[in-house]
Amino acid sequence: MNAFDFSNAANDSTKNFRLEAFSFTFDFGLNIFFDDMGDLRDIIGDTEIEFWQVEGLREDTYMNVDNFKDLETAIELIMEGHFQEDLDLFLALKNEGYVKNLEDAQEWHDENQFCEDMSDYDFGHYLIHELSCIEIPEALQGYVDYEAYGRDAKINDFVTIGNFIYSNH
Structure with missing residues (x-):
């Protein structure tokens, strides 16, 4: 069985497993726990499993994945130097x-990233004054409800996920 076949077999959503990652002073390891060892045997057949440790990765880096393709992507993200905040995002x-998968x-x-998250008031102010989304005569600027404008913009045209505001179009 090659890696592609293994990944396809392991992506069967009826197979329940839990991945546990650990690090002991810059050593990194993965434990995969199957609810039913028969599931593991069905996936790997007579394929040999090689276990290894990768040195130099961050301690306390965790990510829950529900298929082996996402596991592969998570490992690549960690190897590329992404921090826990990136993985969580x-x-x-x-x-x-x-998105359908981590890849x-x-x-x-x-x-789709528009800007870092900010309060509704600050976001409304940013849209109007920094990006000039709406031209408001100077005499009327004191009457603008920036908070309501920012809140409505987030509801209609943007979405906040983690510490970022994304364009919703």
């Missing part, structure tokens, strides 16, 4: 339904 994008999360983030 990418997982939130998947869980919120903006697409970074690209979606890069394409």
Whole structure:
């Protein structure tokens, strides 16, 4: 069985497993626990499993995954130097339904990120004054409800996930 076949077999959503990652002073390891060892045997057949440790990764880096493709992507993200906040954000994008898998999360983030999260008031002020989304005569600027404008914009045209505001179009 090659890695592709293994990944396809392991992506069967009827197989229940739990992944546990650990680190002992810059050593990194993965434990995979199957609810039913028969599931593991069905997936790997007579394939040999090689266990290894990768040195130099961050301690206390965790990510819950529900299939082996996401596991592979999570390991790649960690190896690329992403921090826990990035992993949490990418997982939130998947869980919120903006992407189907972790592989697409970074690209979606890069394409749709509008700005860092801020209060409704600050966001309304930012849209009006920094981006000039609406031209407001100077005499009327004191009457603008920036908080309501920012809140409405977040509801209609943007979405807040983690510490970022994303374009919703």
